[in-house]
Amino acid sequence: MSDPSEDIMRATFLALCERGYADVTMRDIAEQADRSKASLHYHYESKHGLMLAFLDHLFERFTDRVGSFDPAADDPDEFLRAFVDDVLHPPDDGDDSVRQFRTAVLEIKAQAPYDEAFRERLARFDDHITENVSAAVAAGIEAGVYRESVDPEAVAQFVLTLADGAQSRHVVAGDDPDAAMAAFEAHVDSHLLAGPEGRP
């Protein structure tokens, strides 16, 4: 038998794609999971509690997908570009469900100012991005690949802005994140790289 929480997470994903965050109900998710509403409530007390568990599940999948900087094994510049590329590009891009799902995530983000628990869950994604971008940039400076004057935190803030912007552009206008990635690459080439490639 499959793990009930895995089934429920999958059903939550599908129900969010179909109905959006505001409209989705525990009943929708139960139906999607082929369970009774009572059995769903046995695992999760409320829609809010289920959504928090779902954000935890997403965070695990996100960190698995984008990885973490390993100073012993990773080349800082290579890691940084690949990491940001993964952050900007959602998995299975091109599939229509991705846009539907990102729309639901945008709805959840719009709840953040009113909801401490959502805010805390969303901050974990930001923290993971900030930590790994900063660590890779700092290692790049250490290795002499990036300039001493580069501020690792400012690069991380730029990545967060691009990632949120690319997500919102995708939802509102269907734009793909390639332009954001190109802007990031140009930024690294001109503002981070030391030596002949970069400006003094």
Added chain:
Amino acid sequence: MSDPSEDIMRATFLALCERGYADVTMRDIAEQADRSKASLHYHYESKHGLMLAFLDHLFERFTDRVGSFDPAADDPDEFLRAFVDDVLHPPDDGDDSVRQFRTAVLEIKAQAPYDEAFRERLARFDDHITENVSAAVAAGIEAGVYRESVDPEAVAQFVLTLADGAQSRHVVAGDDPDAAMAAFEAHVDSHLLAGPEGRP
């Protein structure tokens, strides 16, 4: 007597700040405007119709605030930097109502994939930004201030991504848009400017 539609737009703004888009009702807006619900319905058939009128009103205020490129009067580089600064910084930044209001706008954006009329209204903001950024960049290339190799549309797409990203960061984490503006200035200096300032 003041213009009823101006009063209603102001009341809609305040009610959205207080309740958010999903929860706000015609009754909330009528109360905020010191009117009966019937009198509000006399002007606007439904919440959806009122929101469309409100987006039209916002668009007028937005274009008044950020302006348009005048090739006969504006210096392209000066205009571009000032225009993007205005686009990134909401009016009266620092006031708490700005974050509340941007949260409601994020909710409306999350409706865009399901709502053709919202999508069309939101696209007008994007079109205004795209047209004016592209025109200023093209004029800058023409004047020899920017490099021939610069793609005006790509710069406009970068501005849209930064603007959406800065808005989302503001809502989700309370970040101010200064980092996004600094990234844009750095991009212009390194990738647009011709001559000794820029790279070849």
